[in-house]
């Protein structure tokens with residue numbers, strides 16, 4: 184039996200980074216977004232919620248999208264809305280409250296929550312009184328369990344001490360701060376000037392208020408970045424001792440993300456330089472005692488993600504890696520995504536449509552997908568590989584009453600290259616991704632994706648690059 188414990192990070196050689204860098208899904212869901220259709224509509228979503236409501240004892244995961252930002256950063260690919268007037272926010276909060284009520288009604292008393300996440304946009308663009316209104320509405324209908332993970336994304340440029348005091352009082356225990364890069368030239372080139380001291384102060388506020396987890400988000404592959412400047416950013420990040428750090432690859436897709444046209448192409452690092460940036464992150468975080476979680480996260484050894492990964496219990500959903508995933512994830516707010524009763528469902532990403540639908544007493548669901556048996560099987564395999572770097576044939580056959588070898592005959596042949604490059608090992612029972620293979624885990628997972636070949640043929644540039 185292969186040991187499931189976490190081994191140390193291995194810095195990936197450049198030639199392998201080059202060999203495996205290609206467009207591919209991040210697998211925050213399976214099936215991935217291009218497979219969802221508008222045939223999954225509000226009516227189907229309502230039925231999925233009603234069905235989920237029958238599991239009264241099971242707690243829920245909730246995601247709430249607050250899309251507002253002061254100004255759009257050039258690199259940003261999130262669903263963001265820049266309010267010209269404060270009433271835009273007031274109108275949104277009113278609609279969100281209606282959606283909370285309608286969702287809770289459909290769930291019919293299933294109201295315990297073990298995971299709540301606010302994403303954006305910048306959730307703390309809301310003032311404390313505005314946020315209070317949202318939290319009051321949520322807590323009127325949902326009960327946050329004492330053990331719940333309550334997390335939020337914040338932008339240090341707009342988040343005040345008052346926000347931190349409020350969030351701690353309302354039970355928030357994990358905070359993610361967008362940093363991207365501490366270098367002033369890089370910051371200017373991405374339209375996001377955020378002095379180091381501002382971030383440092385926010386980390387201190389969070390610690391003072393007793394947040395159990397402080398995460399920082401970096402991005403590599405941004406304009407003007409080089410190994411020297413990025414090393415400095417990483418060292419400053421390590422100096423703040425966050426519990427977790429996400430080091431995302433910059434997905435430059437200007438034809439899809441209009442604001443990225445403001446990025447000067449000649450300032451972007453070459454692919455070779457981009458790989459070196461990631462190597463630098465792996466090396467410095469590993470030397471500082473962080474463990475690599477999945478392909479692009481690093482966490483301290485005593486962090487619950489590291490411990491869960493070591494035990495093969497790490498999970499992943501739209502909110503990222505987690506140990507607290509519930510059987511159903513309910514999304515609320517513009518563009519939010521949920522997974523309810525085995526169906527993926529997404530709200531409209533258009534503000535007018537979202538407001539009109541919710542204010543008319545409807546759900547704002549515009550697309551989704553009811554997972555088939557095959558989807559469920561592949562989701563299990565992809566998730567096991569992405570999160571815990573293993574696939575246990577015995578667990579697979581026990582769960583699905585199927586032979587892994589027979590079900591994935593074709594896919595297994597495609598794994599050959601990963602064995603040859605020492606990214607996978609196999610003891611006959613467990614397939615395990617090696618420490619080197621972690622960086623390429625998206626590529627390995629792609630082998631088990633039942634939709635990918637068709638998607639690539641139809642729309643080759645749908646996904647960001649894997650490295």
Ligand code: SF4
Nearest residue numbers: 252255256259303304
């Ligand atoms: S603050 Fe965050 S969400 Fe808002 S535009 Fe910048 S990166 Fe995007």
